[in-house]
Amino acid sequence: MKELSDELYSQFSSFLEQQCGIVLGNNKQYLVKSRLSPLVQKFGSGNLSALITQAMSLRERGIRAEVVDAMTTNETLWFRDSYPFQLLGDRLLPEMAQSKRGAKIWSAACSSGQEPYSIAMIVQEFLRRRPGALSNVQIIGTDISPSMLEHCKKGEYDALALARGLSPERKRQFFEDVGHGHFRVNEAVRKYVSFRPLNLLDSYSLLGKFDIIFCRNVLIYFSADLKSKILNQFAGALNPNGYLILGASESLTGLTDRFEMIRCNPGIIYRLK
Numbered sequence: 001m002k003e004l005s006d007e008l009y010s011q012f013s014s015f016l017e018q019q020c021g022i023v024l025g026n027n028k029q030y031l032v033k034s035r036l037s038p039l040v041q042k043f044g045s046g047n048l049s050a051l052i053t054q055a056m057s058l059r060e061r062g063i064r065a066e067v068v069d070a071m072t073t074n075e076t077l078w079f080r081d082s083y084p085f086q087l088l089g090d091r092l093l094p095e096m097a098q099s100k101r102g103a104k105i106w107s108a109a110c111s112s113g114q115e116p117y118s119i120a121m122i123v124q125e126f127l128r129r130r131p132g133a134l135s136n137v138q139i140i141g142t143d144i145s146p147s148m149l150e151h152c153k154k155g156e157y158d159a160l161a162l163a164r165g166l167s168p169e170r171k172r173q174f175f176e177d178v179g180h181g182h183f184r185v186n187e188a189v190r191k192y193v194s195f196r197p198l199n200l201l202d203s204y205s206l207l208g209k210f211d212i213i214f215c216r217n218v219l220i221y222f223s224a225d226l227k228s229k230i231l232n233q234f235a236g237a238l239n240p241n242g243y244l245i246l247g248a249s250e251s252l253t254g255l256t257d258r259f260e261m262i263r264c265n266p267g268i269i270y271r272l273k
Helices: 008-021 029-043 046-054 061-072 084-100 116-128 144-153 169-175 223-236
Strands: 103-107 137-143 156-158 176-177 182-185 193-197 210-213 239-244 259-263 268-272
Touching: 008 029, 008 046, 008 223, 029 046, 029 061, 046 061, 061 144, 084 156, 084 239, 084 259, 103 116, 116 169, 116 193, 137 144, 144 193, 169 176, 169 223, 210 223, 223 239
Parallel strands: 103 137, 103 210, 137 193, 210 239
Antiparallel strands: 156 182, 176 182, 239 268, 259 268
16 A cells, blocks of 8 residues: 555645645655655654644644655755856955945755855955955845754754865865864854745745845746746845846746846856846
8 A cells, every 4th residue: 555645645745835835746755755754753643644634734733844844955065056156256246345235145945054154155255355345244044944944043064064065175264163073154154144934935025135146946846836926026125236046957937027147157147127
């Protein structure tokens, strides 16, 4: 007998899309099983089907929150794809410095925090080259997952996590050894970054306006309608001539006309029209 019937999988897929916008697609039962099996034991549900039924029940808020948390947690790494961070340091931050208004940057769906902290390291390196060029820098990381946000706020990572995309030189400059094989992002970097809970399907108005939004390798999980909704909300959250940076495989084609595409070498970024 299958651990998860096609009917229950279909119901759970609809439930997950309604809760957080993520589209599971067909035949991802293996993903559901791998993500949720630890929770079956934690909550004493007996089996995966029972856990999912509990999560979709109006009464079981705690289980529902942890199930959504487990399904929305994605792996990430330092300086992913490298070119967006190169563009940030070489082109976008100098542009912000010229405008004299500082820089406010949003890392949307920031998972375990590598992206916002990578952005902050680029800011640090830029200010070492040009002391005083930016008087005010704010980096806000948001995620739907409470457990990920707690991890972000601690800013602590093990050696395996640090090995994914971080150079030995940056590890030496920006981390402190806190023992037991763990390293913490140092205060010089952490001072720029704050974290808040946010579901990308909700309003962004309380976050204020940004100069740059990073939303990378996130939209691939949403339906076309929800992608369009999120992208138009991003447009509303940007200052005039603000920038949106997406993942390498993501595109705005057919989703919004609020941005102009700028080809860089390498990579593509989008500027608010």
